[in-house]
Amino acid sequence: MKYKSTRxxxxxxxxxxxxxxxxxxxGGLFIPQSIPKAPSDFLTKWASLSFQELALEVLSLYIDESEIPRQDLQDLVNRSYATFRHKDITPLHQVKDGLYILELFHGPTFAFKDVALQFVGNLFEYFLKRKNAGIENPADRHKITVVGATSGDTGSAAIYGLRNKQDLEVFILFPTGRVSPIQEAQMTTVLDKNVHNVSVGGTFDDCQDILKGLFANKDFMSKYNLGAVNSINWARILAQTVYYFHSYFSLLRSLNITPGSEEAKKIHVTYSVPTGNFGDILAGYYAHQMGLPTSKLLVATNANDILYRFFRNGVCEKIVGDDGGVHETLSPAMDIVVSSNFERLLFYLARDAAVDASVPESEKDTKAGEIVNGWMVDLKQKGRFDTGAQVLAEAKRIFDAGHVSDQETCETIRAYCHPKDAAQAPYVMDPHTAVGVTAAQSVVSKIDSQNVVISLSTAHPAKFSEAVERALKDQEGVNFEQFFKAVLPKEFEGLMTAERRVTVIPRAEEALVIEVIAKELSC
Known part of the structure; x- marks a missing residue:
């Protein structure tokens, strides 16, 4: 398997x-030369596999054994998920008839990013050890400077995946005051010498623009050998495809239905995914293209709804906030205007629906790359691009979209924490999970035992306690402090008062970030 660029x-x-x-x-993003199909018998062959065993099978389709021998890949997978607190890694939880929550927050930082970044951290270490085998002189060793931008969860997950790893330095940029207090504490209280947090005066989009600028700066990139942990890194997307397959098999097991049977074919599954940078739902697209039975992928957005609007009219347009900036919402990990991973989907849409049918097969990738590059230039210079009706129709074959207000988010948190149906067990969800559930309830016309929604839960509710408190504070008979103490993970105790290390820069300027990185590495 080889890889190519979206440009x-x-x-x-x-x-x-x-x-x-x-x-x-x-300037593009890496994608596989072609999307492999799962084996013809995967519905029966993979049905009873554990998460780790399933990960090995899925990853092996994209990683040649000549690059990573199968036993080494198995060891990488096992080490990556040994840090998770649940035996199923990403368990499926039914909240009511037809509606399931896929809990992705059982990793070390209580967020879905752990599923990919524990694996990515071990991949970096594996490649570096192989490059540096037998090299004793520190000056001669191959080193990587990992730089990432975060709206909250990527930062802590990357740090926990890369902390204290030899020959690796990691710098995480986050927007000052725009991540939750718990998220900021998780990042800045990690005092390992190779971890550097940079608080940037601006938005996540500003941090992401700086990140892209650093990778486009060939001299800087070459001097410090930059590596990426944001979801622009292909390994992030690849690792996330596994839990789509795992959740499908978990669903059928819970229903006592044999995969591949006629009864299984009657089950229509929609995945509802709270979406910011488009990486999580893109993994679902790859799983679908590989053969996973999927009815729809539902893009669930908050007030920053550029993706929702695209799936309505085929126009990607940066109109948000009264001042043209990002709306601050109760689901801050989704407070993003330009979703980096959307470019990967755009490549496939362009190739399938925008490239003229007369173009030879051997030239279609190049032509699709030119189209995508044009769209990206228009977005940057004009603030918008229009893909046209054919591309939109192709996108809507598998995708749908919904947008959710903060008020609706709070209403959903309340409704599931204190269900009106006495037979329904209470369930506490974070605001991002609530966005996914709310969008599903408003977009999917029928949710029942045959029309199933699996909504991805991207974070533990304790990571966004302020939003949960806002949703529940007026509930009669609820003592929020006692209530939340019951769900607070022991790992969060004392976190807010622990020692911290962070560099603050007042403005979102690439030169200021370069100065910080150069200074830290010179030490």
């Missing part, structure tokens, strides 16, 4: 090269 000018990269580079030299 059509870079090809034949190995998996290792794609992972370590993060961003393609032509």
């Amino acid at each position: 059509g000018k870079a090809n034949n990269y190995t998996f290792e090269q794609a992972v370590l580079a993060g961003l393609s030299p032509d």
Whole structure:
């Protein structure tokens, strides 16, 4: 399996090269040369596999054994998920008839990013150890400077995946005051010498723009050998495809239905995904393209609804906030205007629906890359691009979208924490999970035992306690402090008062970030 760029000018990269580079030299994102199909008998062959066993099978389709021998890959998978608190890694929880929550927050930082970043951290370490085998002189060793931007969860998950790893330095940029207090504490209280947090005066989009600028700065990138942990890194997307397959098999087991049977074919599954940078739902797209039976992928957005609007009219347009900035919401990990991973989907849409049918097959990738590059230039310079009716129709074959207000988010948190149906057990969800559930309830016309919704739960509610408190504070008979103490993970105790280390820069300027990185590495 080789990898290529969404801009059509870079090809034949190995998996290792794609992972370590993060961003393609032509400014695009790495994608596989082709999307492999799952084995013809996967519905029966994979049905009873554990998460780790399933991960090995899925990852093996994208990673040649000549690059990572199967036993080494198995060891990487086992080490990556040994840190999770639940035996199923990503358990499926039914909240009512037809509605299931896929809990992705059982990793070390209580967020879905752990599923990918524990694996990515071990991949970086594996590649570095192989490159540095037998090299004793520190000056001669191959080193990587990992730089990431976060709206909250990526930062802590990356830090916990990379902390104290040899020959790795990690810098995480986050927008000052725009991540939750728990998220900020999780990042800044990690005092390992190779971890550096940078608080940036601006928005997540500003941090993401700086990140892209650093990777486009060839001299800087070469000097410090930059690596990426944001979901622009292909390994992030790949690792996340596993839990789509795992949840499907978990669903059928819970219903006592045999995968591949006629009864299984009657089950229609919609995945509702709270969406910011588009990586989580993109993993679902790859799973679908590989053969996973999926009815729809539902893009659930908050007030920052550029993706919702795209799936309505085919126009991607940056109109948000009264001042043109990002809306601050109760689901801050989704407070994003430009979703980096959307470019990966756009490549496939362009190739399938925008490239003229007369173009030879051998030239379609290049033509699709040119189209995507044009769209990206228009978005940057004009603030919008229009893909046209054919591309929109292709997108809507598998995707739908919904947007959710803060008020609706709070109403959903309340409704499931204190259900009116006495037979329904209470369930506490964080605001991002609530966005996914709310969107599903408003968009999916029928939810029952045959029309199933699996809504992805991206974070433990304790990570967004302020939003949960806002939703529940007026509930009669609820003592919030006692209530939340019951769900607060022991790992969060004392976190808010622990020692911290962070560098604050007042403005979102690339030069200021370069100065911080250069200064820290010179030490």
